[in-house]
Amino acid sequence: MFDTMTFTKIAGSFCGALLILLLGKWAADALFYTGSHGGVQSYVIDTGEGEPEPEVAEVPFAEVLASADIGEGAKVFRKCSACHKAEAGANATGPYLHGVVGRAVDSATGFTSYSGALEEVAEVWTPENLNEFLINPKGYAPGTSMGFNGLPKVEDRANVIAYLDSLDD
Known part of the structure; x- marks a missing residue:
C-alpha cells in the first residue's frame, strides 16, 4: 500500500508547503516591516506616555460660584427640566x-417619592452640598432614585x- 515512492511524494x-509558507512570511516581513526600509514612520499615534499631565490649580467652589452666569445656568437647567420644574409646587x-x-x-x-438616601448625607441644600450632589448624584447619595449622571x-x-x-x- 505505502511504497517508497508514495512516501517520498x-x-x-509537506516540504514544498513549508517552503511556500516560509517564503510568504519572508516576503510579508520585507513588505510591511518599517524597520527594514530605513525610514521614519509616516504616522505616529500619540499615546501620551512620557508626558507629564499639566497640573490644574483647583479653584475653590465659592470663587466659581461668585462668578457664575445665571443665563448660562438657565441653559444648563434644560438638562434638569426633563424631571424637575422651576415653578413652586410644580x-x-x-x-x-x-x-x-x-x-x-x-x-x-x-412630593412624596423621596428615596431617603439624601437625608443621610445632608440636612440643607447649601450651594456646597448641591455642588457635591451634582458632580455624581449616585456617588454622593448611594440609593438615591435620581438617575442623572451629573455635571x-x-x-x-x-x-x-x-x-x-x-x-x-
Whole structure:
C-alpha cells in the first residue's frame, strides 16, 4: 500500500508547503516591516506616555460660584427640566426646584417619592452640598432614585446653582 515512492511524494509535498509558507512570511516581513526600509514612520499615534499631565490649580467652589452666569445656568437647567420644574409646587418625576438653595433636604411640598438616601448625607441644600450632589448624584447619595449622571464641569454646576438661587430672589 505505502511504497517508497508514495512516501517520498507525501514528504515532498509537506516540504514544498513549508517552503511556500516560509517564503510568504519572508516576503510579508520585507513588505510591511518599517524597520527594514530605513525610514521614519509616516504616522505616529500619540499615546501620551512620557508626558507629564499639566497640573490644574483647583479653584475653590465659592470663587466659581461668585462668578457664575445665571443665563448660562438657565441653559444648563434644560438638562434638569426633563424631571424637575422651576415653578413652586410644580412637582414632576422629581421635586420642584424653586427655592431649593437653602431648603431642607427631602422637603418639597407635595412630593412624596423621596428615596431617603439624601437625608443621610445632608440636612440643607447649601450651594456646597448641591455642588457635591451634582458632580455624581449616585456617588454622593448611594440609593438615591435620581438617575442623572451629573455635571462634570464646575462652571456648569455653579451656573445652575446660581440660576436656582435666583428663582426665589
